[in-house]
Amino acid sequence: MRILVLGGDGYLGWSTAMYFSKRGHTVAVVDNFLRRMMHLERGTDSLTPIQSLRARVEAWKEITQLDIESFVGDVQDWHFISRVIRDFKPETIIHYGEIPSAPYSMIDVHHAVHVHENNVNGTLNVLFAMKEFAPDAHLVKLGTMGEYGTPNVDIPEGYFEVEFRGRKDVLPFPRQPGSFYHLTKVHDSNNIMFACKVWGLRATDLNQGVVYGIDTDEIKLDDRLLTRFDYDESFGTALNRFCVQAVAGIPLTVFGKGQQTRGYLDIRDTLQCVELTTLNAPAPGRMRVFNQWVEHFSVLDLALHVKHAAKQLGIDVKIAHYQNPRVEMEEHYYNPDHKELFDLGLKPHLLNETLVESVIKRVIQHKDRIVEDSIVPRIYWKRGATEEYTEILDYEENNKK
Ligand code: NAD
Ligand code: USQ
Numbered sequence: 001m002r003i004l005v006l007g008g009d010g011y012l013g014w015s016t017a018m019y020f021s022k023r024g025h026t027v028a029v030v031d032n033f034l035r036r037m038m039h040l041e042r043g044t045d046s047l048t049p050i051q052s053l054r055a056r057v058e059a060w061k062e063i064t065q066l067d068i069e070s071f072v073g074d075v076q077d078w079h080f081i082s083r084v085i086r087d088f089k090p091e092t093i094i095h096y097g098e099i100p101s102a103p104y105s106m107i108d109v110h111h112a113v114h115v116h117e118n119n120v121n122g123t124l125n126v127l128f129a130m131k132e133f134a135p136d137a138h139l140v141k142l143g144t145m146g147e148y149g150t151p152n153v154d155i156p157e158g159y160f161e162v163e164f165r166g167r168k169d170v171l172p173f174p175r176q177p178g179s180f181y182h183l184t185k186v187h188d189s190n191n192i193m194f195a196c197k198v199w200g201l202r203a204t205d206l207n208q209g210v211v212y213g214i215d216t217d218e219i220k221l222d223d224r225l226l227t228r229f230d231y232d233e234s235f236g237t238a239l240n241r242f243c244v245q246a247v248a249g250i251p252l253t254v255f256g257k258g259q260q261t262r263g264y265l266d267i268r269d270t271l272q273c274v275e276l277t278t279l280n281a282p283a284p285g286r287m288r289v290f291n292q293w294v295e296h297f298s299v300l301d302l303a304l305h306v307k308h309a310a311k312q313l314g315i316d317v318k319i320a321h322y323q324n325p326r327v328e329m330e331e332h333y334y335n336p337d338h339k340e341l342f343d344l345g346l347k348p349h350l351l352n353e354t355l356v357e358s359v360i361k362r363v364i365q366h367k368d369r370i371v372e373d374s375i376v377p378r379i380y381w382k383r384g385a386t387e388e389y390t391e392i393l394d395y396e397e398n399n400k401k
Contacts, residue, residue, distance in 0.1 A: 003278065004090035005029045006075055006126070007097030008068075009036070009053045012142070012211065012270055014227045016094060018218035019271045020278075021066045028069035028088050029053070030081070030097060034118070035228070035235075038104065044232035044374045047244060047366050048214060051224050059224035075122035082125070086133040092278045094140045095126060098188075102146070102179035103326070103379045104234040112180040119184035120191070127195040138281040139203040140274060141192055143185045145263050145293060145336060147207055149176030150329050155336035158205065158289025178328055179381075193287040200284045204277050209263030209293030211270050212239040212351075215358040227267075229362075232374035233325075239264065239302050241375065243355075246310040246317045247363045248370045253377065256324030258300030261334040263293025266349040266358075276344040290340045294348040309355040313364070325377040 003020050007013040008029020021027045031053060039045050051059065057068050069088075073080035075097045085093070098119040099105070105115040123141070130137055148155045151174070160173045172193070175186040192203050214229050230236040231244035242252045265273075273292045282288040297305070300319075307317040324330065342348075 001278070002026045002089060002091045003028075004085070004088055004093045006093065006095045007031060008070070009033060010096055011228045011230070012267065013094075013096040014053075014056065015216050015219065015267060016096070016271060016274055017068050018060060018225065019216065019275070021060065021068050022064065022218055023275075028071060028084075028090075030071045030073065030075065030084060032072065032074040034074075034099065038099070039232075039235070042232065042234055044230070044234070044371070045369070046228035047231055047363065047369055048226040048229045049366065049369065050226055050228050056225060059222060063222050063225070075125060076118060078125050078128075081122075082129040082133065085126075085129040090134060090137050092138045092140060092281070093126065093130070093134070094142075094274060094278070095123065096142050097122060098142075098184070099181065101234045102181045103377075105179055105181035105184075106326075106381050107379055115181050116184055116187075119181075120187045123188045124191055127191060127201065130201055131195070131199045135199065135201065136284075137202075138278065139192065139201065140277050141188065141203060141205050143189055143205045143207045143289075144182060145207050145209045145291060146179070146182040147175045147177055147186050147189060148173065148336065149178055150261075150332040150334060151176060152333050155291070157291045157337050157340055158207070158287075179326075189287070189289075196285055196287045202282050202284045204282060204288045204290060206273065206277060206290055206292045208270065208273075209265055209296075210237045210239065211265055211267050212237065213267040213354065213359050214362040216268050216271060231370070233377045233379060238299055239306070240359075242303055242306040243359050243363050244370055245375060246306050246315055247360065247367050248372060248375075250372060250375060251318040251320035252303045252306060253322050253375065254299050254303050254319055255322050255326060255377075256328075257330035258303070258321065259298045259331040260328060261296055261298045261332065263291070263296045263336060263338065264302075264351065265292065265294040266351075266354055269294055269346065269348050272346055273341050276341055276346060280344055291336050291338045292341060293336070293338055294346075295351060296334060296336075297351070305351055305355060306360075309352075309360055312356055313360060322377060325380045327381045
């Protein structure tokens with residue numbers, strides 16, 4: 001199959017490109033290195049020393065004799081992306097090419113507008129380019145579980161049956177996103193749903209939970225193939241951050257009560273899910289939605305998992321409670337469905353089986369690159385909040401009282 005990966009220099013995009021290339025598909029990637037630029041802006045960097053896209057593509061060729069074609073440019077640039085789609089003729093477009101960070105989108109008006117323009121306009125370009133040049137292609141679009149928020153009822157996979165005033169319909173489940181970033185994903189979902197309806201396009205919206213981990217089978221072939229692994233407050237997710245904090249000897253930064261619950265999955269399961277979706281394309285005309293996550297944990301559960309895993313390596317970890325820099329429910333019901341991808345054959349990795357080998361040991365390998373200052377949260381979502389919010393309480397001390 002001809003597969004175009006948008007955002008192919010990113011954490012998931014580069015790993016996905018290698019995964020499909022190894023399985024005999026013709027793969028091309030698109031990226032404008034925005035993620036690398038945002039790190040420069042924030043003064044942060046990936047824990048793993050990632051090579052340039054060009055060097056990674058060359059290393060891939062040397063190690064596997066396989067080609068990954070690369071197109072450097074902005075998905076927001078209509079002329080660029082429409083030509084790539086016209087000329088490469090993808091059968092599947094896997095769209096990771098967006099800004100993925102909730103805190104980054106909450107810094108100020110400029111960042112919120114930038115994230116909106118980049119994500120929403122980019123996806124609109126992709127939809128119009130598909131309509132013009134690839135109407136039979138399948139768009140596999142990375143959305144987020146955060147589109148739904150944390151309602152006090154179960155969460156279905158995209159749609160649910162409603163009965164209202166004696167009439168029934170199947171409608172999109174209400175979205176209550178928790179940041180300007182998460183809002184862009186809702187806007188994308190609406191635009192994709194509409195484009196499928198009016199132009200008969202085919203698309204799957206993958207509402208993905210939080211991804212963790214560094215290693216995939218392809219990455220393990222050679223360190224020149226490493227993907228990024230972030231731990232700063234904008235781009236590092238809680239679990240990745242906790243693993244780095246454990247190795248650096250910093251108390252784990254649990255925000256607020258720590259009962260915020262999310263769905264999680266290993267990066268290898270992202271690859272499996274995207275493959276299962278790609279190989280089982282939907283019929284044209286309706287956007288399909290899968291909830292893509294394996295296990296759900298509260299933030300405090302994650303901290304305890306990391307503490308336990310680190311102990312196996314002789315590392316003693318402390319857990320701290322930070323006053324929450326975000327505005328979110330710290331205790332809530334959480335029971336989202338995730339049946340569709342399991343029905344297609346997903347064989348999941350579980351956190352307690354993989355944390356030591358494929359995450360913490362890798363973090364130890366690169367521990368000299370940890371910059372402790374990047375870990376402290378400084379982006380406050382509350383109106384009028386200041387750095388006084390960075391109060392640290394020792395979790396274990398607090399729970400003795
Ligand atoms: P990432 O930032 O590492 O990768 C995104 C890539 O897209 C980057 O290399 C960036 O330079 C590129 N990009 C962004 N805007 C672009 C543009 N306008 N033109 C060309 N390239 C552009 O992020 P990731 O963690 O790999 O996430 C990939 C996707 O999956 C994102 O859409 C994200 O919202 C979604 N997602 C990620 C997670 C997670 O835990 N990592 C969870 C749920 C959903
Ligand atoms: N959190 C902490 N301590 C930290 C960092 C985060 O307690 O040091 C908490 C947050 O307050 C939040 C939870 O952990 O309650 C998850 O935060 P996160 O940073 O791990 O993940 P999130 O902001 O939700 O975003 C990540 C990805 C995003 C993706 C989303 C999926 O960055 O691209 O869309 O996960 S989901 O969470 O399902 O919406």
